[in-house]
Amino acid sequence: MTLPPSFPPGPRGLVEVATTFRRFMNEPEAEFRAAHARWGDTLGFRLGRDRIVVLGDPGLIGEVLVNTDGTWVKDRVTRDLSVFLGMGLLTNEGASWRRQRKLLSPSLTRRHIALYADAMVGCARRYADRLADGDERDVHADMSAVTLEIVTETLFGAAFGHDPTRVGHAIDSVMVDFQELVQTWRRFLPATVPFAARRRMVESSKEIDAVVMEVIHRRRRTGERGDDLLSRLLEARDDEGSGMSDQQLRDEAVTLFVAGHETTANALSFALMFLGDHPEVDARLRDEVARVLGDRPATADDVAALRLTDAVARETMRLYPPAHLIGREATRDVALGPYRLPRGTAVLISPWALQRDPRHWPDPLAFRPDRWLDGSAERAPKNAYLPFGGGPRVCIGNHFAQMELVLVLATIARRARFERVSAAPVRVQAAITLRPAGGLRMRVARRGEPSAPQQE
Numbered sequence: 523m524t525l526p527p528s529f530p531p532g533p534r535g536l537v538e539v540a541t542t543f544r545r546f547m548n549e550p551e552a553e554f555r556a557a558h559a560r561w562g563d564t565l566g567f568r569l570g571r572d573r574i575v576v577l578g579d580p581g582l583i584g585e586v587l588v589n590t591d592g593t594w595v596k597d598r599v600t601r602d603l604s605v606f607l608g609m610g611l612l613t614n615e616g617a618s619w620r621r622q623r624k625l626l627s628p629s630l631t632r633r634h635i636a637l638y639a640d641a642m643v644g645c646a647r648r649y650a651d652r653l654a655d656g657d658e659r660d661v662h663a664d665m666s667a668v669t670l671e672i673v674t675e676t677l678f679g680a681a682f683g684h685d686p687t688r689v690g691h692a693i694d695s696v697m698v699d700f701q702e703l704v705q706t707w708r709r710f711l712p713a714t715v716p717f718a719a720r721r722r723m724v725e726s727s728k729e730i731d732a733v734v735m736e737v738i739h740r741r742r743r744t745g746e747r748g749d750d751l752l753s754r755l756l757e758a759r760d761d762e763g764s765g766m767s768d769q770q771l772r773d774e775a776v777t778l779f780v781a782g783h784e785t786t787a788n789a790l791s792f793a794l795m796f797l798g799d800h801p802e803v804d805a806r807l808r809d810e811v812a813r814v815l816g817d818r819p820a821t822a823d824d825v826a827a828l829r830l831t832d833a834v835a836r837e838t839m840r841l842y843p844p845a846h847l848i849g850r851e852a853t854r855d856v857a858l859g860p861y862r863l864p865r866g867t868a869v870l871i872s873p874w875a876l877q878r879d880p881r882h883w884p885d886p887l888a889f890r891p892d893r894w895l896d897g898s899a900e901r902a903p904k905n906a907y908l909p910f911g912g913g914p915r916v917c918i919g920n921h922f923a924q925m926e927l928v929l930v931l932a933t934i935a936r937r938a939r940f941e942r943v944s945a946a947p948v949r950v951q952a953a954i955t956l957r958p959a960g961g962l963r964m965r966v967a968r969r970g971e972p973s974a975p976q977q978e
């Protein structure tokens with residue numbers, strides 16, 4: 523299978539392709555940018571039977587992401603996630619995806635998610651109140667625990683009836699195994715090959731299913747409803763008045779859990795890292811929080827006024843987008859800019875490389891939240907900032923996540939600040955999500971007394 527002449531330039535020959543691909547997997551941001559410098563904004567190559575095109579031009583990226591006629595579907599790696607996400611929103615396609623997106627959207631609008639602010643603030647306060655002055659902590663593990671608590675409470679309600687950490691561990695374990703499968707050459711072997719990782723994935727999926735199905739069955743049986751997302755999904759009806767099956771509910775719930783947990787934890791961890799590295803920004807953020815909140819806990823209504831806190835979250839995700847790679851696959855031969863791509867071509871977009879491109883972002887490696895306050899970020903071209911993706915498949919949890927980042931950062935900032943234990947640059951691991959490699963050690967400097975319980 524040769525490449526057509528209209529295919530983008532890029533590495534050719536087994537050795538060059540294998541080396542490039544391995545580098546992409548190990549050091550995606552640096553290697554994507556190096557590859558663009560060598561071959562241009564659009565480059566392509568063949569890997570085994572796959573044709574892969576890497577896009578760095580915001581215009582062409584927009585064309586792929588906003589497409590609505592079914593030319594572009596999720597790439598194979600994302601589709602493979604259906605092994606345990608089933609047909610949840612992330613992995614679904616076509617008419618079924620459209621129906622589900624319509625069913626879920628009302629529960630995640632800006633107005634509706636205000637209901638979840640209290641849960642977010644409560645979880646962050648309980649965490650911040652436990653911090654002791656001088657403690658050395660793995661902030662990434664802490665943020666994973668906080669966002670796990672938040673996602674469990676907002677999705678399933680406070681009366682979950684199961685140990686959230688057990689479900690969290692089962693989900694983390696599936697993701698680790700999945701990562702092992704997709705990042706190695708094993709992804710080219712058929713799904714029936716029984717590797718240990720595949721076996722473990724099936725086992726963990728069963729554990730997750732047992733818990734989630736129990737909650738769904740209980741809710742159906744008792745009719746018990748609350749302000750949680752699952753209650754909304756149980757009540758959601760399409761245009762014909764039909765609701766979701768138990769299996770579809772399970773798939774959506776597990777998808778929301780997976781999509782919303784680690785991504786947010788990573789963004790919070792990197793934000794705390796940056797605040798530790800930039801005491802002047804940290805001090806301004808604290809002033810803002812004190813000015814806006816005084817002595818009371820944050821609410822959804824405060825988010826708009828916490829402008830610097832919001833800018834810190836945005837700037838953090840510019841430099842370290844938790845979803846650092848977005849993929850699509852062409853369902854038919856397609857023209858893209860000057861290229862013609864055959865059906866089956868996979869397209870990769872690296873928000874991480876794009877958001878550090880000096881053509882779009884002056885002083886791209888500097889952590890400068892003010893670019894989001896002084897209007898300069900608005901000068902970046904459309905689709906040069908994609909932490910939540912874009913087009914019709916943009917992250918459905920984007921407002922939820924942005925609000926969670928602001929409320930958790932503000933709540934923690936009132937109680938404590940974190941200082942880096944080591945001045946060495948934090949190493950990052952580009953797994954399915956982008957996260958600090960081996961955790962993030964920081965020391966707590968406490969401020970004030972734990973909050974009074976009645977203020978919760």
Ligand code: HEM
Nearest residue numbers: 611612781782785786844845909910911915917918919923
């Ligand atoms: C900082 C946190 C988050 C980041 C960086 C993030 C990022 C993304 C990105 C980039 C996509 C698009 C993927 C693609 O186009 O292939 C996406 C999709 C999605 N996200 Fe998020 N996300 C975050 C938080 C959340 C939260 C909190 C939820 C749920 C409450 C969520 C649920 C989803 C779902 C269901 C999809 C699939 C949407 C669809 O295809 O219709 N995400 N997310």
